[in-house]
Amino acid sequence: MEQGKFGAMVVCCILGVGQLVAWNTILTISDYYYQVFPEYHPSRVLTLVYQPFVLGTIFILVFMGKKKKNQKQIAIGYTIFFIGSLLLIILDVATKGEGTLLAYIFLCSIVACFGMANAHVEGAMLGELSFMCPEFIQSFVAGLGVAGAITSALRLVTKAVFDKSPNGLRKGALLFLAFSTLIEFICMLLYIYMFPKLPIVKHYYAKAESNHVEADETKITQLSNKELLDQNMGLAINLFLIYALTLSIFPGFLYENTGEHKLGSWYPLVLVASYNVWDAFSRYIPLSKHLKIESIKWITSCVLVRFLFVPAFYFTAKSADQGWMVLLTSLLGLTNGYLTVCVLANKPKSKYNVLETDALGNLLVSFMLGGIFAGVCLGWLWLIGTKSSF
Incomplete structure (x- = not known):
C-alpha cells in the first residue's frame, strides 16, 4: 500500500x-470588485455573506449525523x-463589468453557494482522510494553502500583463x-472518477466498510457529537482562535486600513501574496516530525501568543513603512498555516471508527468556520473611528 501513497498525496x-481556490479567487480579485462596486465594501461584505452559509450548512x-x-x-x-x-464569468460578461445592484446581489448569491460547497467538502474530506x-x-490541508499562493501569484x-492596457483590471x-473554473472542473473529475479508484484509497475504503459492518454486527455504540467534542475540545478551541485572529486582519484590514505607500495599487496585492505564500509554505513544515508540535499545551500557547498581532498590526499601519507590514503579514500567514496543520493532523486520543472520524471532521471544521465568521465580524472593528485607513 505504501507504493501508491505518494500519488494519493498529490491527488x-x-x-x-x-476546495479553496474558488473562494480565494473572490478574495484575490477584490481590487477589481472594488472598482466595479466601490460603495459596497466587497472584501468585507462578500466574506460576511460567505461565512453564514458555510456555518449554517x-x-x-x-x-x-x-x-x-x-x-x-x-x-x-x-x-x-x-x-x-463558471457563473461568475457569465455574470461579468453579461453585465459587461458594470456595477449594478442586481449584479452585486447575484454575485453575493454565487458566493453563498461557494459557502455551502465549502461545508460539503471540507469536513467530509477531513473525516474521510482521518480514517x-x-x-x-497534511497534503489536503497543504493544498488549501497552495490555493492561496497560486491565486496570489497569478x-x-x-x-x-494587463496593468497598462485598456480595461486591464477586468481582463x-x-x-x-477562467483558471479557477478549470481547476474546479479538474477537481470534480479527479474526485468522482480517479480518487476512489486509487489502490491505496480502495484499500482504506474496504477497511472502512469492514469497520462499519463490524460495528453493526457487534452493536458497538457510536460516540455522540458531545462525547467526541469533549475528547477533542482543546483542538476545537485552538482552531476557533487561530481563524478568529487571522480573519480579523486578513483580508479586510490589508485592503482598507493600511494606507497609501510607494507600491500604490500593488500594495494590497503584495500583502495578500505574502500572506498566502508563507501560509502555503508553513503547511509543509509539519511533514517533518521533528518540526511538528504535538503537545496541545504548546499549540495553545502559540495560538494565544498570536493575539499580539492585533496591536502589532495597529501600530505598524499607523507609523511604520511598508516593509514592516509585509514582514508582519508574512508572519501571520506562516503561523496560521503551521498551527492549522499541527491541530488537524494531531493524533486523536482514542481510536475512532469511520463514522466517528467523519463526525469529528465536521465538528472540527465547524469550529474553524465559527472562528472565521467571528474574525470577519471582528474585522469591522478596525473601521471604528476612521473613515478609511490609519
Whole structure:
C-alpha cells in the first residue's frame, strides 16, 4: 500500500487546492470588485455573506449525523464550486463589468453557494482522510494553502500583463476566473472518477466498510457529537482562535486600513501574496516530525501568543513603512498555516471508527468556520473611528 501513497498525496493536495481556490479567487480579485462596486465594501461584505452559509450548512451536516459514506456529499460540493465559478464569468460578461445592484446581489448569491460547497467538502474530506493516514490530511490541508499562493501569484502576473492596457483590471480578473473554473472542473473529475479508484484509497475504503459492518454486527455504540467534542475540545478551541485572529486582519484590514505607500495599487496585492505564500509554505513544515508540535499545551500557547498581532498590526499601519507590514503579514500567514496543520493532523486520543472520524471532521471544521465568521465580524472593528485607513 505504501507504493501508491505518494500519488494519493498529490491527488489530495490538488483536491485541497480545489476546495479553496474558488473562494480565494473572490478574495484575490477584490481590487477589481472594488472598482466595479466601490460603495459596497466587497472584501468585507462578500466574506460576511460567505461565512453564514458555510456555518449554517456545516451545522446542519453535524446535527444530522452521519449515516452513509461521504463520497456523494463531496462530489456535490466540487460540482457546486465548478458551476459557481463558471457563473461568475457569465455574470461579468453579461453585465459587461458594470456595477449594478442586481449584479452585486447575484454575485453575493454565487458566493453563498461557494459557502455551502465549502461545508460539503471540507469536513467530509477531513473525516474521510482521518480514517486513512495523517499524510493524506497534511497534503489536503497543504493544498488549501497552495490555493492561496497560486491565486496570489497569478493575480500579480495578470496585473503586470494587463496593468497598462485598456480595461486591464477586468481582463485580468476574467482570466483569473477562467483558471479557477478549470481547476474546479479538474477537481470534480479527479474526485468522482480517479480518487476512489486509487489502490491505496480502495484499500482504506474496504477497511472502512469492514469497520462499519463490524460495528453493526457487534452493536458497538457510536460516540455522540458531545462525547467526541469533549475528547477533542482543546483542538476545537485552538482552531476557533487561530481563524478568529487571522480573519480579523486578513483580508479586510490589508485592503482598507493600511494606507497609501510607494507600491500604490500593488500594495494590497503584495500583502495578500505574502500572506498566502508563507501560509502555503508553513503547511509543509509539519511533514517533518521533528518540526511538528504535538503537545496541545504548546499549540495553545502559540495560538494565544498570536493575539499580539492585533496591536502589532495597529501600530505598524499607523507609523511604520511598508516593509514592516509585509514582514508582519508574512508572519501571520506562516503561523496560521503551521498551527492549522499541527491541530488537524494531531493524533486523536482514542481510536475512532469511520463514522466517528467523519463526525469529528465536521465538528472540527465547524469550529474553524465559527472562528472565521467571528474574525470577519471582528474585522469591522478596525473601521471604528476612521473613515478609511490609519
